[in-house]
Amino acid sequence: MDREAFLARVGEYHKEGRRLALINVTTLVPAAAPAHGAKPEAAATEASVGETAAPDQFEITWVFENDKDATLEKIREQVGPADIIPSISEFFGAAFLYENEIHELFGLNVEGINLDLQGQLYKTATKVPFSHAAVKARLEALAAKTAAAAEAKATTEAKA
Amino acid sequence: MKRTIIPFGPQHPVLPEPLVLDLILEDERVVDAVPTIGYIHRGLEMMVERVEYTEMGFVAERICGICSFMHGMGYCVSLEAIMNVEVPERARWLRIIWAEISRVQSHLLWLGLGADAFGFENLFMHCWRMREEILDIFEKTTGGRIIHSVNRIGGVKRDVSDAELAAIVVKLEELGKAFEKTANVFGKDPSIRHRLSGVGVLSADDARAVDAVGPMARASGVVMDTRLSGTYGYDQVDFEPVTETAGDCLARVVVRMREVQQSIGLVRQAVEKMPKGEGMPLENKPRGNPVGETYTRLEQPRGEVLYYVKANGTKNLERFRARTPTFANIPAMIKLVRGCDLADVPNIILTIDPCISCTER
Numbered sequence: 001m002d003r004e005a006f007l008a009r010v011g012e013y014h015k016e017g018r019r020l021a022l023i024n025v026t027t028l029v030p031a032a033a034p035a036h037g038a039k040p041e042a043a044a045t046e047a048s049v050g051e052t053a054a055p056d057q058f059e060i061t062w063v064f065e066n067d068k069d070a071t072l073e074k075i076r077e078q079v080g081p082a083d084i085i086p087s088i089s090e091f092f093g094a095a096f097l098y099e100n101e102i103h104e105l106f107g108l109n110v111e112g113i114n115l116d117l118q119g120q121l122y123k124t125a126t127k128v129p130f131s132h133a134a135v136k137a138r139l140e141a142l143a144a145k146t147a148a149a150a151e152a153k154a155t156t157e158a159k160a
Numbered sequence: 161m162k163r164t165i166i167p168f169g170p171q172h173p174v175l176p177e178p179l180v181l182d183l184i185l186e187d188e189r190v191v192d193a194v195p196t197i198g199y200i201h202r203g204l205e206m207m208v209e210r211v212e213y214t215e216m217g218f219v220a221e222r223i224c225g226i227c228s229f230m231h232g233m234g235y236c237v238s239l240e241a242i243m244n245v246e247v248p249e250r251a252r253w254l255r256i257i258w259a260e261i262s263r264v265q266s267h268l269l270w271l272g273l274g275a276d277a278f279g280f281e282n283l284f285m286h287c288w289r290m291r292e293e294i295l296d297i298f299e300k301t302t303g304g305r306i307i308h309s310v311n312r313i314g315g316v317k318r319d320v321s322d323a324e325l326a327a328i329v330v331k332l333e334e335l336g337k338a339f340e341k342t343a344n345v346f347g348k349d350p351s352i353r354h355r356l357s358g359v360g361v362l363s364a365d366d367a368r369a370v371d372a373v374g375p376m377a378r379a380s381g382v383v384m385d386t387r388l389s390g391t392y393g394y395d396q397v398d399f400e401p402v403t404e405t406a407g408d409c410l411a412r413v414v415v416r417m418r419e420v421q422q423s424i425g426l427v428r429q430a431v432e433k434m435p436k437g438e439g440m441p442l443e444n445k446p447r448g449n450p451v452g453e454t455y456t457r458l459e460q461p462r463g464e465v466l467y468y469v470k471a472n473g474t475k476n477l478e479r480f481r482a483r484t485p486t487f488a489n490i491p492a493m494i495k496l497v498r499g500c501d502l503a504d505v506p507n508i509i510l511t512i513d514p515c516i517s518c519t520e521r
Binding site: 017019020021022024026061063065067070072092093094096097115117120121122123124129130138139142 | 182194195196197198199201203206209210368369370371382383384386388389455457464466468470478479481483487488490491494495
């Protein structure tokens with residue numbers, strides 16, 4: 001991501017009086033590992049959402065809201081696990097909470113958070129539960145479970 | 161000066177929910193507070209991987225037992241936007257009625273907890289007795305007191321007869337009159353005023369700087385309420401956000417008390433304006449699987465909730481995110497706690513009306 005351009009745009013939203021409504025991260029699932037329950041035609045529809053489905057990528061969306069006209073402005077970036085994401089807590093006081101969250105749940109590196117909670121915000125049993133490795137493992141386990149259930153059902157029906 | 165760290169929660173006499181804060185003290189003064197969330201993290205958002213989108217609304221409702229109706233509504237509104245489904249008019253009004261009744265029961269619940277926290281047990285019981293009557297209305301109209309499951313993608317599952325709605329308005333107006341007496345105690349009792357007035361002051365500038373939402377922001381004089389945007393039918397009712405300017409604990413109590421009366425008025429307006437008659441359509445069922453993404457905002461009792469939903473054409477959503485009002489108000493809470501006396505921490509935290517179930521999802 002272009003750090004300077006990103007911060008300049010965030011600064012503009014701050015000047016306009018917008019407030020930070022959300023920083024959201026989505027773990028982009030590669031096309032080779034479709035979501036559980038996906039039908040064969042899912043690949044085409046996934047592409048229509050506009051993702052590159054590159055491996056190990058995350059999509060971050062910063063959402064800024066204007067209370068006067070209820071409009072939302074968004075900045076969207078795709079980043080990898082090794083990328084450095086600049087903090088916007090200098091402009092928006094509430095950003096530190098989202099930034100600590102995306103660091104702890106997704107393992108993303110955010111630089112310059114004005115209140116770095118040092119990994120103390122979430123105390124989950126699985127470290128970085130929304131990382132690519134964790135998501136992939138969950139999806140594979142689900143797929144294996146579904147396949148085993150289908151096989152067991154088919155065997156039961158064949159015996160009957 | 162030597163610093164002491166005191167763990168505040170997850171179990172604390174004043175907290176009905178397991179908020180976790182490490183308070184860093186110098187003598188009796190709080191110099192910093194470090195929040196931890198996740199004590200009851202349930203991974204409900206992650207359940208989109210396993211639960212089909214048609215059933216995920218029931219999971220969304222279970223994010224929180226106090227705002228359950230509005231979580232279900234927010235999820236359904238999001239899917240309706242993605243799937244371009246129009247909700248029948250009567251169903252839209254019914255959603256407004258249930259949403260406003262939800263706000264009344266949430267505020268009564270909180271006012272009771274607040275009264276209990278500052279030592280007024282009888283007041284607590286009065287508030288919760290009134291809340292029981294609201295829960296009776298929910299039970300009668302939806303079948304559930306806490307989890308209602310009436311929202312469907314495209315409308316609502318159950319109708320409420322016109323006679324029943326008229327009776328609900330009468331019941332709520334009686335309750336509103338009875339609540340005036342209770343509100344007088346909150347607003348005028350000298351010991352409550354002494355405990356809350358001038359404590360935990362959040363200025364309007366600070367509220368904006370930390371992006372506070374809901375009664376928390378409105379008690380500081382910030383005019384913000386997602387109902388002002390007029391979506392989901394709120395453009396057809398007379399509505400002005402309740403605001404106070406003091407920004408202290410007492411102002412946050414007063415805002416919620418006034419909102420109880422306001423919501424009763426909104427239910428009355430909705431019943432007057434909704435189309436009358438039996439057997440009207442309540443639901444337009446969606447077809448196929450959703451593709452696309454949307455952001456939905458609703459004004460929950462604690463403030464603005466924002467849902468992000470992303471669908472990829474399969475039965476399972478790709479992402480479901482709920483940014484709850486308590487999550488948005490944590491920075492404000494930390495700001496207020498810094499510099500206050502340890503004895504004031506419980507009241508300050510309570511007047512934010514923290515909902516940890518919502519926050520930890």
